[in-house]
Amino acid sequence: MDGAQRVAFYRQMVRIRTYEETIRANYHADKTPAWDIGAGLVPGEMHLSAGQEPVAVGLCAHLRDDDAITGPHRPHHLALAKGVDMKRMTAEIYGRVDGLGRGRGGHMHLFDPSQHFSCSGIIAEGMPVAVGQALAFSRKGTDAVAVAVAGEGAANQGAFHEALNLASLWKLPVVFVIEDNDWAISVPRPSSTSISSNAPRAAAYGMPGERVEGNDVEAIHDACGRAVSRARAGDGPTLLEIHTVRLWGHFEGDAQAYRGEELAVAESHDPIPAYEAKLRADGLLDDASVAAAKADAQAEVDAAVAFALASPVPDPSTLSDYVFA
Amino acid sequence: MTMTETEAPAVRRLSTAKALSEGIALEMERDPSVFVMGEDVGAYGGIFGSTGGLLEQFGPTRIIDTPISETGFIGAGIGAATEGLRPVVELMFVDFFGVCFDQIYNHMAKIHFESGGNVAVPMVLMMAVGGGYNDAAQHSQCLWASFAHMPGMKVVVPSNPYDAKGLMISAIRDDGPVIYMFHKGVMGLPWMAKNPRSIGPVPEEAYEVPIGKAAVVHPGTDVTVVTVSLSVQHCQDVAEKLDGEGISAEVIDLRSLVPLDREAVLTSVAKTGRLLVVDEDYKSFGLSGELAATIAEQDPSMLRAPFARVTYPDVPVPYARSLEQAALPGRERIEAAIRSLVRA
Numbered sequence: 001m002d003g004a005q006r007v008a009f010y011r012q013m014v015r016i017r018t019y020e021e022t023i024r025a026n027y028h029a030d031k032t033p034a035w036d037i038g039a040g041l042v043p044g045e046m047h048l049s050a051g052q053e054p055v056a057v058g059l060c061a062h063l064r065d066d067d068a069i070t071g072p073h074r075p076h077h078l079a080l081a082k083g084v085d086m087k088r089m090t091a092e093i094y095g096r097v098d099g100l101g102r103g104r105g106g107h108m109h110l111f112d113p114s115q116h117f118s119c120s121g122i123i124a125e126g127m128p129v130a131v132g133q134a135l136a137f138s139r140k141g142t143d144a145v146a147v148a149v150a151g152e153g154a155a156n157q158g159a160f161h162e163a164l165n166l167a168s169l170w171k172l173p174v175v176f177v178i179e180d181n182d183w184a185i186s187v188p189r190p191s192s193t194s195i196s197s198n199a200p201r202a203a204a205y206g207m208p209g210e211r212v213e214g215n216d217v218e219a220i221h222d223a224c225g226r227a228v229s230r231a232r233a234g235d236g237p238t239l240l241e242i243h244t245v246r247l248w249g250h251f252e253g254d255a256q257a258y259r260g261e262e263l264a265v266a267e268s269h270d271p272i273p274a275y276e277a278k279l280r281a282d283g284l285l286d287d288a289s290v291a292a293a294k295a296d297a298q299a300e301v302d303a304a305v306a307f308a309l310a311s312p313v314p315d316p317s318t319l320s321d322y323v324f325a
Numbered sequence: 326m327t328m329t330e331t332e333a334p335a336v337r338r339l340s341t342a343k344a345l346s347e348g349i350a351l352e353m354e355r356d357p358s359v360f361v362m363g364e365d366v367g368a369y370g371g372i373f374g375s376t377g378g379l380l381e382q383f384g385p386t387r388i389i390d391t392p393i394s395e396t397g398f399i400g401a402g403i404g405a406a407t408e409g410l411r412p413v414v415e416l417m418f419v420d421f422f423g424v425c426f427d428q429i430y431n432h433m434a435k436i437h438f439e440s441g442g443n444v445a446v447p448m449v450l451m452m453a454v455g456g457g458y459n460d461a462a463q464h465s466q467c468l469w470a471s472f473a474h475m476p477g478m479k480v481v482v483p484s485n486p487y488d489a490k491g492l493m494i495s496a497i498r499d500d501g502p503v504i505y506m507f508h509k510g511v512m513g514l515p516w517m518a519k520n521p522r523s524i525g526p527v528p529e530e531a532y533e534v535p536i537g538k539a540a541v542v543h544p545g546t547d548v549t550v551v552t553v554s555l556s557v558q559h560c561q562d563v564a565e566k567l568d569g570e571g572i573s574a575e576v577i578d579l580r581s582l583v584p585l586d587r588e589a590v591l592t593s594v595a596k597t598g599r600l601l602v603v604d605e606d607y608k609s610f611g612l613s614g615e616l617a618a619t620i621a622e623q624d625p626s627m628l629r630a631p632f633a634r635v636t637y638p639d640v641p642v643p644y645a646r647s648l649e650q651a652a653l654p655g656r657e658r659i660e661a662a663i664r665s666l667v668r669a
Binding site for chain 1: 360386391392394396397398399400401402403404405406407408409410412424427428431432435436437438439440441442443444445446447476477479499500501
């Protein structure tokens with residue numbers, strides 16, 4: 001892998017982290033003194049992706065605008081890496097009319113048809129939808145692929161198994177990506193799943209399965225490359241399970257008492273400082289380029305937030321719009 | 326020789342099942358983005374005949390048999406629809422929605438709204454409904470109110486061959502999701518007792534029946550009888566019988582539940598002053614209550630007799646014939662309710 005690509009990975013991860021840190025700060029800023037989930041400029045549940053940036057960056061480096069992603073309730077890293085417009089995404093999270101869904105969707109329901117990006121708050125239920133997108137691509141004769149991303153908790157849902165079977169049965173260009181961050185809200189993986197890796201489940205559906213350890217963007221990039229190429233070549237679906245880390249709570253406000261000592265261990269596995277150290281050692285980053293990456297990211301995020309704040313809130317008289325096509 | 330030119334064409338009569346599948350076939354000929362998938366829609370032609378002959382005409386790439394995997398293939402229909410195809414997906418029995426309802430009400434019905442109108446889901450989800458043939462609690466329900474209750478889906482419920490074809494064509498051409506519910510008893514199946522009204526005249530060409538527009542299928546002046554699906558046939562039978570006794574019932578076939586043609590109901594009740602709702606779905610929290618509310622909100626004084634309903638009771642569908650027949654909104658119950666209303 002060439003140095004320019006590695007630096008680009010780093011910058012993209014910093015961009016996503018900066019985004020999540022900014023949303024996090026803004027989310028909490030106006031929920032004082034008594035914390036109220038429905039208060040403030042960014043109300044509602046907020047599931048942030050800090051720690052999972054390597055998955056989105058390693059995956060999306062292989063994807064084109066015409067490839068599709070269905071994401072889960074924790075979607076920001078995937079949306080940004082896929083190329084969803086940060087300003088319109090932010091306006092949606094702020095519930096404004098210039099948002100992706102004109103303020104109707106919110107952060108768990110981001111739809112950008114220009115990037116074939118969508119996400120859903122219902123665990124595993126985006127996976128069959130990706131199968132249908134792949135079916136459409138294949139019927140239209142394009143070589144576009146559809147990627148379904150879900151957490152490790154999703155692999156125990158029926159929709160996961162139904163989607164894998166259908167994609168393999170019809171040999172569709174789908175890549176199934178399981179982000180294993182060890183926690184389904186408060187339930188640790190060993191308490192939810194009968195096997196230590198979901199990769200062997202792929203064999204039950206006649207497709208390759210691979211587990212990627214280490215939360216390393218380059219290893220993830222390699223594995224995703226194999227899966228995307230296989231799908232694009234018409235050789236059918238692949239299941240990838242990527243072991244990553246959830247640095248923050250399930251949602252903002254989650255005190256995470258259930259994590260105990262594991263939390264400190266997780267925090268010591270932040271993938272971005274680790275990758276930065278590696279690139280510094282390889283002479284690809286220095287203080288100046290690191291500072292520039294962070295400053296560029298913050299400037300873009302600040303502009304997105306400014307765009308959101310400048311956009312009007314939806315007029316209540318438009319409440320019933322868009323219920324029907 | 327000009328004889329053949331002046332000869333009137335024979336009126337072609339089709340079963341509802343045949344009319345429905347013909348509607349799909351015509352749209353598939355016109356629009357290559359239309360395809361069908363579901364359980365047993367291929368060689369079998371649909372368990373209740375909704376896709377008869379389509380596999381032979383269009384082949385297995387457009388008429389796709391699926392595994393027993395309703396979440397999987399309904400979700401796949403949604404994904405295909407968001408990418409510009411127009412899937413017609415069959416859920417074999419409405420009773421099976423319990424295994425896949427998330428895809429239906431949380432995804433199919435909401436994506437257009439959540440996306441602020443940026444992503445359309447032009448999809449038809451058709452399914453068999455209804456009982457009367459001793460198929461018991463898990464294969465005999467109507468459940469249309471459950472769909473109509475949740476926003477984002479149109480719901481159509483044809484009662485006859487002509488409407489079945491026209492509503493299917495309208496549903497396929499609609500840019501949003503449409504739930505298409507056909508009662509097994511209106512399909513005109515050779516292996517199930519049927520009302521002669523399940524076979525009727527159907528034009529050969531494509532035509533639309535507008536979604537959300539009721540039809541007066543039997544004009545009258547004494548009482549308004551509002552209903553859908555198989556119950557329309559029963560109500561027509563009763564209204565014709567009562568005509569001979571000087572009781573004039575106006576039967577309205579709603580044809581769609583969403584959008585609901587409230588105006589047609591209000592117009593008729595303004596004339597008759599009496600309203601009977603006949604519904605094979607469960608009694609409570611459903612169509613009959615909704616129509617009572619419609620009158621109450623508009624002008625309760627429109628009614629000169631108390632609102633009446635003949636519905637399925639709030640009881641699971643029993644197996645034994647004696648029990649199921651007692652529960653169904655059959656002709657005797659309808660007739661008694663009309664007689665009671667006009668005496669009131």
